[in-house]
Amino acid sequence: MKRVTDERLKIDMLKNIRIVFIFQTLGILAILIYTGISKGPDAAFHSPLSLVFYGTGVILGFQQLRVSADMDEMGKHKLKKPMPYYGLVLIALAVGLGAGLLTFLTDPLHKLNAWIIGGVFFICFLAAYSVGYFIKKKRAEDDEDE
């Protein structure tokens, strides 16, 4: 097949892919709902199709980060000063400690569980904050270039 260089056809192609994507998503949802009704919700959650569905959602959300509307614009092009990175690490650490402590208090026999849950909370929050932090930092640098 010849490679399409025509910009009009490229846009048309993207529009077609969008329709196919909608069709595919509806299909996956229909199969999951059918599995959920006929074999119980557990079977639907553990089906590889649900993994594909979640994965698509995550990828789409990640890609949309750059498309989303600007929340940081305050008044006349004045940006909120971003929190220093160690502040974010401290918040994530506090959340992790809180979650770990809560697990420890509800189930003091299994200390390892508390460590694992606390650690997972810490890593998840830190990762989410880091992505936001680096996007803001990059934006601040871009603004300086203007």
Add this chain to the structure above:
Amino acid sequence: MMNHVKITRVEAGLTQQQLAEKIGVTRQTISLIEKGKYNPTLKLCLAICYTVNKTLDDVFWIEKEE
């Protein structure tokens, strides 16, 4: 959007097919641009201008409608 692509193309002695081949699009796209039914990107506008040896103003400028 209306433009002067057709006039400048004929002045340059090119057919739609020849112009299309030179800038790497299909003849249909050139036809739609000439009819004002497709809004080309700035990149494509520049490619057309370079090929017919005219400026953007010559080919694409239209007076603002009052």
